[in-house]
Amino acid sequence: MPKRLLHIALLSIVCFAMLGAGAPSTRFDALGHKLVCPCGCGEILLECNHVGCPDSDQMISELRTELSTGVPDSAVLNWFVVKYGPTVLAAPLRGGFDIVAWIVPFAVLFLGIAGVVLVLRLWRTRQSRNALIAPAPLDPALRERIRRETGYDSQ
């Protein structure tokens, strides 16, 4: 019964997910959020809110022009990199060393989790080996005495 319920739930999720799927995303909006206003405000191009900003209006019209030529997204971004330098991209997207920026955080997380699992297995192996050699757990009385002497229990 629980299995059947799970299947129904999963099927429902897929069905609802498919309802009305396929609407195209706005390229202008997506690309405009991948660029930074170069005026020094450090804001995303489409979020720059400085009246009289020397760059954002011009860049936005350049973005519209580039999109109207029908070139792919990567070519549009490259055009901006060539004109304004690599810092115009809101995140490193040029390939090469830039990929390292994306990989390292996940690699660290993965290594951390793998490390925990490894340490756990190591501890369990050592524990079972120790149990075979000599069952010598830390004396609870000693631990209790330390706590008493250091006043831990009185806190």
Added chain:
Amino acid sequence: MLHPMPYFGGFALLLALALCVYTLFSGAISLRALSTGRQLRVPAENLRETARRAGIASFLVVSCAAFALIWAAFTNDFSVDYILHHTNRALPALYKFSALWSGQEGSLLLWSWLLAAYGFVMRVRDKQDATLHAYASTILSGIQIFFLLLLVFAAPPFAIAPGPLHADGFGLNPLLQYPEMVIHPPMLYLGYVGFSVPFAFALGALMMRYPGEKWIHITRRWTMVTWLFLTCGICLGMHWAYAVLGWGGYWGWDPVENASLMPWLAGTAFLHSVMMQEKRGMMKVWNVWLIFVTFMLTILGTLLTRSGLVQSVHAFAQSSIGDWFYAFLVIVFAVCLFTFFHQRDHLRAENSLQSLVSRESSFLFNNIVLLAACFTILWGTLFPVLSEYVQGSKVTMGPPFYNRVAVPIGLFLILLTGLGPLLAWRSTSLRSIRRNFLLPCAAILSTAIILMITGLRPWNEAGSSTGAIYSLVCFSLAAGVITAIVTEFLRGANVIHVQSRRNLLSSAILLTRRNTRRYGGYIIHVGIVVLFIGIAGSAFNQSKELEMSYGDSLQIGSWKLVCETYSQDSNPNYDSDYALLDVFHNGKKVTQLAPERRFYNASQQTATVVAIHSTLARDLYVVFEGRNPETDKPIIKVFLNPLVNWIWIGVGIVIFGTAIALIPPLKPGAPSSTTALSSSKVGEEPKAVVHA
């Protein structure tokens, strides 16, 4: 006219430096003598006591210096360079007070003052263990010396302004002239500086090979209070950014923001993992290094944002004191490393993990994820520097990077927030997993289905569908976590209810009072989840911009704004342009908003004052961006930001939960706990399950 206060302040800083040097050396000599049994000309205990008193006196003296700077601000003493550059005559009194931390020198003085205040409280409360407190006091004075050296030699707050005396000052940065800015920096600094205390205790305990876990017990409240201050500081900063900067968001992943989040994440990991040391005598090395790292991150954050190493919009805090911080960081790391290698045999664990499915392992995974999040932020902050070194060109690490990388890690963290409390210490049986996880899993699934039925279908989103997917996952996980926590409360409360015939609410209150730490922690988790729900709402933000003259209207979603009028105002501090906008929702007038744009005369800078109509479902956020130079019409930008209020509510719950966790639990003999003595096990941690 010669003002005596700057000289008084400068002298106070010198005296404080001398006192701290005395505390450090006399403390170190007396502790060395006490540990080796070597005889000194003065009894070691007496010398230790003089060190303690000198430490206490240093707080009074640094307070005098802080008072002198505030006095100079209130008396418009523009002979002081710092006052000249950060205040002016027309500045309201509240902001004259906050001028203390609005610039480099003043904020360092605030840091030093708060450190001295923490040291004062610690030294006064040394009855718990005089020797351990003496170690911590000596280490704390070492940290204090660094900041006082900065104040005396590198960034003196009482430096006299060159040239003739100015009639008025250059004013305070307009962005800082906001009520929250009066409390945000002190809160944040209380958080930063506060981590010095558990750090000093941890290092001191390691130096003296302190037996047992008492240092953790002593520092638990310090750490929690510090963590709370840092949480409040960060959230006040978010609210300030939201209400003042006028870009419609509250978190921009700026290096200064990142610098505050890193120690928060490491400190959160520490607060979780110390429980394993207290309960099971495990993770001693890990905990010691966690608090070392947390402290070093507070220094690194300051180094990153003040040295000019990375670009930040918080330009008012940048200067050339980076070398001092580099040197201090290296010294701190060297001392920690040396002490650790010298005393590492003292940190042997008494137990080890027995199962992958246990409370301990969930804490461990939680720590890994928190530290991975911390590393990601550090990596994102430093990658531009690395990129310049490797490729010869800097890159920008903006929101798209963090949204892609940090958000999935954050979602994983929410999942663990729900899982951890459901697992027992040592090992959890399959039966208990099935029993505890059924409801939360059902909540996750049903929430996902309901949200999709009601229209949250990421695949249909016009803009970035990634954000909508993350939101859907976040809402579903949040439902699961809240269900898990409520179930935990109800399960315990129900036992008390059955045995003592109290109603369910008072049973839940009694349950919480019996184990304030555990249930306070659960409330904090609820707060964090509510905060995440608020953040997830940002995936559905909308905005519109329009030049509006009289009678013009702007439609956004089901909201309509009509320009009633726009006008100008003036006072000695600033001139302002503002618009009066009538707000209609579904055709009915709801309120009137007045977004404003100010021009500050002294600093010759402009700032926005955002108008917000806030409800639980969404914020209508209106910015007066200025006037079009060609048409002279005001430009109004409107944002419709869903669920923002949930963030501030979540913060409130976190504060409440932390306050609960700080209250000592009811003792077994206390009157209100005796009514249900037979259920005395209720509220305690789940017991280990022995496998058949």
